[in-house]
Amino acid sequence: MPLHLYHNIYASGSVPAGWAPTKGGIIKYPVRNPAVRRYFRQLLPGRWQKVIKNGNTGEVHYFEHASGQVAGVKFFPG
Secondary structure, three states, rough: OOOOOOOOOOHOOOOOOOOOEEEEEEEEEEEEHHHHHHHHHHEEEEEEEEEEEEEEHHHHHHEEEEEOEEEEEEEEHH
C-alpha cells in the first residue's frame, strides 16, 4: 500500500479542477485500523485522521496528518 504525501488534496491530482467543498460537509474521525495507523505513523509520526469531505460534484476521501499533509486521496463523483 504505497501512499504518497501531498501538501493538500488538490496537489494529489485526484480532485477535479471544478470541485469545491460544501459548507459543513466534512466528517473527520481517527484511523481505527491498527495496521493502517502503524503504516501512517512510520510514514510521518503524529496524529492521523480519516476525512470525508462533500463537495459540489462529489466526495473526497483521504487521510490527513495533524500538520495538514494528506495521503490516499480518492474522489467519488456524485
